[in-house]
Amino acid sequence: MVEDFTTIITSLGFPSSEAFIALLVITLAVIALIAVIAALRPVLSLYPYTYPNARVRARQGRLLTDKQYSEILESQNIGEIKNYLRGIPEYAKYIDEFPLEKALDVQLAETYDIIARIAPDNSKDAFSFLMKKWDIRNIKSLIIAKEARLSADETMNLLVPFGELSDRLNTLVDTDNVEEILNGLEGTNYAPILEDALPQYKETGLILPLEASLDNYLLENLLRTAATPEDDNTALLHEYVGTMVDIANIKIILRAKTDGLKFEDIEPYMITKGYQVREWKLKELMESEDVPGVINGLEGTDYSPVLSDILNDYSVGDSIAPFETALDNYINEIAKRISLKNQFGIGPMIGFLNKKEKEIKNLKTIVRGKREPDLSATAIKEMLV
Amino acid sequence: MAELVLGTALAAIGAGLAVGMAGLGSGIGQGMAAAGSVGAVAEDEDMFARGLIFTALPETQAIYGFLIAILLMVFSGIMGEATDLPITAGLVAIGAGAAVGFAGLGSGMGQGITASSAAGAVVEDEDMFARGLIFTALSETQAIYGFLIAILLMVFGGILGG
Structure with a gap:
């Protein structure tokens, strides 16, 4: 057998069986x-998410169930x-320390x-932001409190x-006052943003320009932080943040x-760097005559089918609440889809944050509902998301 | 040190492949399972024992590789009594090592991902323990195939019992 093996190797042109074996090895x-x-490559990309996802899933298991809501x-x-x-x-440690609504916000x-x-390094910046x-x-709470002349204790309860x-x-x-808040923020990123909006506030007496400038700063920079996707996980984060901005x-x-x-x-209140709704499209939407014009202008984006169905029942002058609810539901759906599609990566973190936001929103709705003397449990339940 | 013949040297490569590749898969898998279990224990201290079970599961691939490597070293003359292993048997040894090594690599990584996910599922819902264990154990089959083929190659390739 050894001779046959050597014969085959030499007939292939190899000087010796050792040379053939070396090449084979x-x-x-x-x-x-x-x-x-x-x-290894796909597996190693999942590695950084195993620890955070286990922690997130533990917390997800402690979210309120339907029975607990009831x-x-x-x-x-x-x-x-x-x-x-x-x-x-989760709530026990804050309930006796703060007023109820503040305790819920602190837990969130x-x-x-x-x-x-x-969060793993490749998505840490966005979550930190x-x-x-x-x-x-x-x-915002400080500005509102100063405008409403609330006491220090009352203001603290809002923070x-x-x-x-x-x-x-x-x-x-x-x-x-607002100027003193601005001085107190010296050295932070928020001071120059508020300084830019201050003249408009002084001119109109409205705090809306101040609030809008802060909101724009948050969403624009959040989108920028998530805008250079390195892999599937960061691309999904970009999709989620981008949808939030759009x-x-x-709205x-x-x-x-x-x-x-x-x-x-x-125009001053817009976040110009959108995700699906880019700058030129935003301009087109802002120039629309009315609500139906805006909805029709969204054709070609993922938001169009979500809003078009509601448009059939809408007449000019009606409340836009159904559109806002549909958009909120859409972002919830996006979070759910990401959490199911990317179970070993960033999905559980996005899904959990979205569910936690909903839980806090629902608890606040129940608390407010219970403060209303004539509101039944069934009526409050219908308001939950 | 005794001089090794080429067949025995090839068997040494087989032994290295067996334990190296299986160990790589097992190590990665166990690392993933451990990371997931640590996360679970950080949230719920009662998860320690169950986390340890999930973390231990991807160990088996390394054990299969280790066993095949030891058998190859013993029967090829590297350990114990010196044997002049033919070149063809040496090539069979590489095949046996590759079988258990690569099967262990895939199986270990797969089992690690499932184990990590199962640890997360159990900390979310305690009733998931048995089902998580079953899903995690499924990835073991590939390593068992590799181990069986490695043994059969060694038996019928003239290394074991030859």
Whole structure:
């Protein structure tokens, strides 16, 4: 048999069986290397997500179930809701520390903070940037509180102790007006943004320009942070953030058209770098005459089928709430789709944040509902998302 | 040190492939399972034992590779009594090593992904433990095929019992 083997090798032109075997081993080694690299690449891209996803799924398992919602809805008053939430570890630590609505917001902020801390490097920037949402919310609350002349304690109850401004909140609460808030924000990214919007605030006396400038800063930069997708995971994050930005823009335009505002009135409040609805398209939408014009102008985007069905039942002058609800449902669907499509990557984190937002929104709806004396549990249930 | 013949040297490559590739797959898989389990334990301390079970599962591929490597080393004359292994048997040894090694690589990585996901599912819903374990164990089959073929190659290729 050995002789046959040697004969075959020499007939192939190899000087010796050792030379043939050496070539065989090298060829096999190269094939093995290619196979290993091809198998490893997709697996290694999942590696950074295994730890955060396990933590996220643990928290997802603790989200309120339908049965728990029913039990909370049966509460007779706010005290009973508080008692119920004391039994849920996520909420228990904040319920006695803060007023109920603030406790819910603080729990949501804590969730964002945890996600930002455990997110893998390639999506950490975007999740960390999302934490600025709480800074912006706090600045807006401060401005509103100063305008409404609320006391320091009342103002503090509106603030959420998360985000990069959390150390300055005590100082900012003691300010008397918007200019002093601006001075207190010196050295942060928010000071120049508010300075730019300050003349318009002084001229009109409205805080809307200040709020809009902060919202634009958040969404524009969030989109920019997620705008250079490195892989499927970051591309999905970009899709989610981009959809959020588009929906924010569409809502502003719809509200503006309901109020009969023109292009030049709306333009300062727009986030110009959209995702599906790009700058030229935004311009076209802002120039539309009315709400149906805006919806028709969205043809060719994913938002068109979502809104077109509702348009059939809409008459000029009607509320745009159904359109806003449809857009909110659409972003929820996007989050759900991403979480199912990308179960081993960024999907569970996006899906969980979206579900947590919905949970807090629902709990706040129940709390507000329970404060209304004549609102039944069934009526409140219908308002839940 | 005894001088090795070419057949034995080829068997050494087979042994290296067996434990190297199977160990690579097992290591990656176990790393993924461990990362998922640590995340689960961070949220729920009671997950420690179950996390450990999920993390231990992708170990088996390395054990199969290790066993085949030991058998190859013993029966090819690297360990124990010196044997002049023919070149053809040496090539069979590479085949046996590749069988258990590559099967272990794929199986280990697959099992690691499933184990990590199962740890996440169990911490979300405790009732998922048994079902998670079944899904995770399914990826074991590829490693078993590789291990069986490696044994059969060694038996009928003249390395074992020859």
